[in-house]
Amino acid sequence: MSLIVHKYGGTSMGSIERIQNVARRVAKWHAAGHQVVVVPSAMSGETNRLLGLAKELSIQPDPRELDMLAATGEQASSALLAMALAAQGVPARSYAGWQVPVQTDNAYTRARIRSIDDTRIRQDLDAGRVVVVTGFQGVDEEGNITTLGRGGSDTSAVAVAAAMKASECLIYTDVDGVYTTDPRVVPEARRMKVLSFEEMLEMASLGSKVLQIRSVEFAGKYRVPVRVLSSMTDPMIPLEEEMSSGTLITFEEDQKMEAAVVSGIAFSRDEAKFTLRAVPDTPGVAYSILGPIAAANIEVDMILQNLSVQGTTDFSFTVSRNDALRTKELLMNQVGPAVGAGEIVFDEAVCKVSIVGIGMRNHAGIASSMFRALSEEGINIQMISTSEIKTSVIIADKYMELAVRALHKTFELDQEK
Ligand code: ASP
């Protein structure tokens, strides 16, 4: 017998029939003797609907009231699931975040979990019940309801699993795992059977949107194995089959020594590149340029500085396209004149493509294989950045799909390993 946390996304909870299917699946685990805590999202579309209602009343609703409102979505789906379980003869009880309690800070709409008291949950589990805990929400020190940010139920589930030292956190969703890259770009993309937390963080932050990034950070920090798997399969498939499906995100040590050198190709379209030309090459220039950007809370991703003619330097950096306008204004009105830049160039038609893999740590020459593959396609690399487990390039966004396909092929990610 083990303690398992299940998390079901909005699509999986999207109708009464689907909730009944979730209940069947949970009942199967319960019947096999496992203790199960289930963390559901709101029914699909519900959170958007609620936030839409708020927008009709005010352009800037009070964040406290927004959380009070949005949290109802998960309360409804949790109660419905407990009823569906009971209807199938499985004793179950649902709890809102504040009842557990899931204690958070007081940052409404993006609260962080501080602690979870599992006393009540344990009592129910020991009494043979399935426990349903609302995703996405918690309570601050003063008793106000808070929410964890969009997609936050993933983090709720991982946090419950961490607090209770569950043996695995199963994230049931409408895809059957994490792929080597987006299958819409490369139809030959394969489901990864296993990858490390670090790789998943790189894949997630670089564009594969299967899990809320914060949940992966949490899982890595508290060492909770997470499995992403489909909720669309027959709920009665044998447990062993279910446990070997999907993608397991786990500790690096658990992976085979011969793990692939490159595990996946990530990409992101929403990049913007800025270049300040002919800036005087003196100490403090990088700080004079990036200081005001940081002060405006704009996150800079890649940075490149190059000597150009006669004591001047060209300075380029990228930011998320959402921040492009603000960055542009800062550079034109403040930074450019202050540092005496010759010219300021913007390019919003760029994207970032990255190869990711823990195997890169022990292998030289991986980056050069990447550069060769891109050059063979005639793709110009504008910027490069590397870390131990990742190499990223900035290229023109019209080449993005071509680059991703070429790299997927070069690193043989379409082949079963
Ligand atoms: N219901 C929330 C949202 O739509 C949380 C979640 O589904 O994870 O963002």
Ligand code: MG
């Ligand atoms: Mg989600």
